[in-house]
Amino acid sequence: MDPAGEPRPGDDGFDGFRMTLPENCVEYMVLNVGGKNEVSETHLPTLEKVRKAAAKKLSQLAKDYIWQRDGFSLETKLQNNLTYLHGITDFGDNVEDEWLIVFLLRQLSKDFPSLWIRVSDNDGEFLLIEAAKVLPKWLSPENDSMRVWIHEGKLFIIPLKATEEKAVSKPLALREAVDTIKSAPDSLLHSTNVEAEAFYRLEKYPGQISESLHYAVVTIPRKLAYILHERPKAIAPATEAFYLRDPVIVKRLLTPSYSLLFPPTDLVTVGIRFTKVLYAQLKSQRFEVMPAWGGLVQSTELDTDEDSRLALRKLAQLELGMKVTAGFEILAKDAHDSDNRLVREVALLLDDLEEEGDSSLPTDEEIGKWEDAKREDNDLWMDINYADFEHELSGQGRGKPKAKGSGFGNPRAEADLKKIVSRFESFLNDEDAGVDGIHVDEMDEDNDSDDEESEDEDKEVSLDEEQFSKMLGEMMGRPSENTGQKKDEGKAATYDHLDDPDSEANDEDDAEEIRKVMVQMESELSGLGVLSLEPTSKTQSSLQSRANPGDGGSNAGAEEEDDDAMDIDYNLAKNLLESFKSQAGMAGPAGNLLGLMGMTLPRDEECSDEEKK
Known part of the structure; x- marks a missing residue:
């Protein structure tokens, strides 16, 4: 044993080195432990029988399914005197592979009541992440390892020991978890709320497999x-x-x-x-x-x-x-x-x-004569229409006919949208939530805070759907209304905040430091010509000649305003085009910025000699 009391390699309680799963990988283990109604271990099915049943179940439910990288498979593994079925699947960019595996294993646990199944990925116990807002306070990412098990289609959690406190609790070893399941199955926690949240994504299966x-x-x-x-x-x-x-x-x-x-x-x-x-x-x-x-x-x-x-x-x-x-x-x-x-x-x-x-x-x-030789599905589901999203979010899209596969207009999409909004609203209204969205203990709360707090902070936070919709529109490139007015109001509010003598951020030294930084930035940008509104003489003459062809500048006064507008935008346009050209057709800041504004520039293809002439 090491000084901390942890078993070392070679000790009886050593459970192996804890390895971190690679990214986008899901690990699953199936143990044939037995249930509450099991009389003897001799009545338990063999692991080979369970493995064949799992393969048959996979063939029945997902015969034509295409795995992104690795498929679902179970192999016998021996560790720490425990023999069980084990598998790791790399699901790549397709997270549906991971949830299909959870669905298959849950169905398998219903067919074999003696099985106890654990599923995890590189994020840890991801089933608990799905149910984060309804978990008990003592459960945290630091102690949840090996505590979550699927049995008879239900979700069970191994609780802390009577002598174990949250402050000293630690992740369980596999042997400890199995011993607890065998010796005290009645002590395991089963919450319908946690189970419903953890298995929420499984409600769309098995239909999701074909969809x-x-x-x-x-x-x-x-x-x-x-x-x-x-x-x-x-x-x-x-x-x-x-x-x-x-x-x-x-x-x-x-x-x-x-x-x-x-x-x-x-x-x-x-x-x-x-x-x-x-x-x-x-x-x-x-x-x-x-x-x-x-x-x-x-x-x-x-x-x-x-x-x-x-x-x-x-x-x-x-x-x-x-x-x-x-x-x-x-x-x-x-x-x-x-x-x-x-x-x-x-x-x-x-x-x-x-x-x-x-x-x-x-x-x-x-x-x-081949099956599906000419079958072709509509790919409208790839097109994200913000208007449809806004209608669904406000409930206006209900009952309206939509194209099949469009991604909106179906009950599941509407339920998902409502769940996102409800979770967001619930988090905002949770007064006990910490910075990480989890509940904190009373002992962790700051008792030195000022007793005189604004009454507004005690009011329940509600989600303004109209404002939320406008924010989404601006993020997706749709211009907002009264942009100039809001910008002026925001600017005025900012300066009012700086002038507030009661604000800590309005300290004279900080304000002076900010002014120095702004002057230095302006000096550097001016030296690079970024802030210059005057184009070069060659460019200005070119602009004037294009604005007054054959006139020799006689109408320069009449066209002065147009030339000024072109002069002001010239450097900005030039810098944007040069930045876009340097991307060489790949993704980059200029292309992303123009895309957010709804503008798409053609690639800088090499033109032919005739086009150059």
Whole structure:
């Protein structure tokens, strides 16, 4: 034992080194401990039976589900003389994978009453995070580890021992938790309020499993269509490879002499099953047209014989198909050495095609008979309309018909919005909440505070929906009303605050220091020409010549006001454009600022010699 009383490696009570999970990973363990009604351990089902039942349950509920990175799996693990089922899943950017696992494990606990299941991620006991506002005061992130368990579909919490106080409480070891479950199952806490909040996201399952999928029609090489038909879930690692693409590999793909594994010589149009996250990752990415695909994209753009909508649809299918193909090009580069089983299977399929040749590829007639070969879902759910959001928030959108998959206009979206607002309002009205949103003990409260407090602080805080809506509108780029008036009022209030003799912030030394800093900043910005309203002589003459062509400046007086306006905005526009150009088409401050103002600038493409002339 160490001086602090903790067991060391080799001691009986040592539970192993506490490892921190990687980001975006969920860990789960299934213990066959027994329940209150269990007579003997001989009646408990074997772990292998539980593992097979879990695999069967997964096949029944999520047969066509596509995991973002890793799938759900259980393996037998032996630790500290305990044998249990264990698994870790990397869910990447798709948090729905994590909640699907929670749903599966909860269903498994209902089928086997002897099971006790724990689920955690890199944030710790994330089920308690969901129920943070209804947790008992003694429970905190410092002592909640190994205390939360799922049993018979319910949520149980292991309480503190009678001799243990909050000030000295510590996380439990796995052995301690199991011993408590075995010896004193009646002492475990079960709160319906905590359970309802912790499992709130599970209410949309199992329907959410199918709703999270998205079908899209793409134009891809026939060889790739065959591989996706044989291994449809391979779209996940291919999308990840494209989304996290290495610039070196991309440079090779954009080289005209690069030999493509999937050349666009024999294209077919087929339907592909994505998850909404995977589809959004592909659709939202800007990707330069590969040289081999350039002619096809250009001919599709210039095809004027077809209807404009049909032409745009074909172009979108071709561009999305090019991104899918690029993902598989990157994926196949080191497919044989990949740790992902799906990727290795894709490599084996490619080897078989290389040996058998194109004769084994499906014909157009065979492709037409494939399930979901032409299925295409609406992707309006990717478009966030602030007006719809505002209507839903105010309750005005109820009962109005909406496009399927739009993301608004359904009871679940409305419930989520109301829950967000109610939680926010509840937090504001919680007088006992601390800076971290948790309840503090009476001993932690500051008893030295002034007894004379404003009566306004005791009033209940309410959420002004109109003001909240305006704030959201301004954050999303919508101009606010009476901006100038509010700005003047805010400025006046600021100076009134500085002049208030009772304010501590209005100390003379601080005010003098602020003035010195402002003078220094103004001096530096003026030296760099940022605050200069006068353009260079060359620019001014150019502006005047454009404003008065062929006049020689005779109408300079008449156009003086317009020139002054152009002079004032010139430096600002010049700096913004130079900043946007330096981004080289990537995300940056200038692009983000212009986007918030609702302005989108074209990329600084190299123009041809004729255009330069």
